[in-house]
Amino acid sequence: MAEPKPVIDCNINSDFLFCKTKELIDWKRHFKSKKCNFAAKLNEQMDILSVIGSKIEIAINTLFGANEKVSLQPTRKEFEGDYTFVFFSLVKSLKKSPIEIGNTIGTYLLENNKEFESYNVVQGFLNLKLKNEVWVEVLNDLLKEKTGEDLGNKKGSVMVEYSSPNTNKPLHLGHLRNNFLGFSVSKIMEAAGYQVTKACLVNDRGIHICKSMVAYQNFGANETPESAGLKGDHLVGKYYVEFDKAYKNQINSLVENGSTEEDAKKKAPIMVEAQEMLLKWEQNDPETIELWKKLNGWVYDGFAKTYKQIGVEFDKTYYESDTYLLGKTLVEEGLKNGVFYQKEDKSVWIDLTEEGLDHKLVLRGDGTSVYITQDLGTTDLKFDDFKSDKSIWVVGNEQDYHFQVLFAIMKKLGRAYAHGCYHLSYGMVDLPSGKMKSREGTVVDADELVSDMIATAKAMSAEKGKIEDLESEESKRLFRMLALGALKYYLLKVEPKKRMLFNPEESIDFQGNTGPFIQYTHARIKSILRKGEISDDKIFDLVGDYFLNPEEKELVFLLKDYTSIIQAAAAEYSPAQLANYTYELAKTFNVFYAQHSVMNEENEDSKYLRLGLIKKVAETIKHAMGLLGIDVPERM
């Protein structure tokens, strides 16, 4: 094994990976007026990628007098090198052959910098290999940093609204995608340096809850969650279904007696009753309010259990019953300043044709609100309450148009916050049997799904013979952790905006690109670390002159990307990017694990470096999974 002499001294940070002060100043001056990828970053924290990029920019400028915007990509496996600079654009402007340009730059880089080990040129690709000690130092720096916590806290504040359930039925699979997305995006934004408020807007009023109320009043016989042995939300959901049954029966008999179907739908007594109840509710009828509070109370108890079980939470809960009348003042404001216009029937509209949208009603002729009216008011309220710089709505893509309209109106009303509004739109969750339809009873209930998955996790653990006492509290925690890990990862690994297929069998899979695979990887590492804890000081002392093998280097390579992955995931509101990264990291560790031993390694330097390395891998996995809302076990 090669044993390179230590060329790194203790001032490495200020001298080696970072640019020398004088050099730095020259670069800044040099690139100030020009657009250069990396030079622009000099004020910020420098990572190895930026350093290399800047050095190439310098080289090109010195050699050819050209200002090139350099971007780098990891060198493909089939070529030698760490990073590749693609310079086809230079071939044209410099009118020289690719080989000549590549060699000129490569030679210059090697002669004038100490980071580079070698280079090779293939067509317009300059493959650069960095010296081993660069990677050791990258690792050393990583070990000194706290995982995922060096991003600063200076990006402002953001509100993430998600979940937003209706109080007439329990949560289903579609809600789970919403909840997991919302929670994860909140965590990611937080990690990226935002101050986050997690908000939930409960849809607790309206015709849907009145339907449940009417059905309960008619058929409920004073049933309670206790007497029925049902979670509150399921009990109320049951009466929502009862309503629908009775409604359909009434329609059928009306049609049999000669009504048209359209007429029957309007005149069915139970529907009339529901509408009357809504009216009573709006008039604050005490009896109605009492019933409403009772049923909603049950539902909230049920939701609370579900939220606790799936591990999501909120900092602020808004209730539509409090906010549904808001927005009318905005309508007045809009009329006053000419953003809105009024028709003869007194209804109020906005013309959004310039924005590529349509005319939109914002207030009915009788002065009552529509959906968008409420949302105008609620949006103002949210920004007023929290003074957030940004606001994210996690809502399904069936409301894409609604949010386009909402944001366009806010802009027209001159709300400064309008540019900070973002609709995180996600696709539907399909089942192998097709679309989920609540009316056809093909919805997958959230509570049921979670408990099924916990049971499966238990069964699989039993089958593997991994767990001794299946009934212990610790085991139960583990099964829940695995079940939720599988479910959350399955729903989050797909890019939010894409429609996705939920295959029950695949979702509880523990192999391949799954949550439990990553959880298992973490448990494996912790198992080693239990045998070989080592103080940080010792690791830092020893890594200096160690020669990394390819598997170790690959891990370092991935680990150093972690913070930028968080930034990217935050910028695109995409937990999927983080999920993919974490999978890649876990997989890479397992390759390392299959080929190298940590505790049985005879070379002490190697052993301690590996202990440090895998500790960092475990921390990164844990942190990243945490951002997905997934816990990882110490053993499994």
Next chain:
RNA sequence: GGUUCCAUAGCUCAGCUGGAUAGAGCAACAGAUUUCUAAUCUGUGGGUCGCAGGUUCGAAUCCUGCUGGGAUCACCA
């Protein structure tokens, strides 16, 4: 019909602002356990990147058109 999103291996999905021979997992087949957890690892087969043009040194990626699918186009929420 207008608007909008999507289309990549048998299946489920990656593929960042255009870069080298398009990648994973599952499924199939063949291997690996005296060694820190085999819920792991290694290998094999599998592709008209929906179709057709365009932009250029270079396109799964950008533009246009077409086909297929989803969503939406309520004085519902």
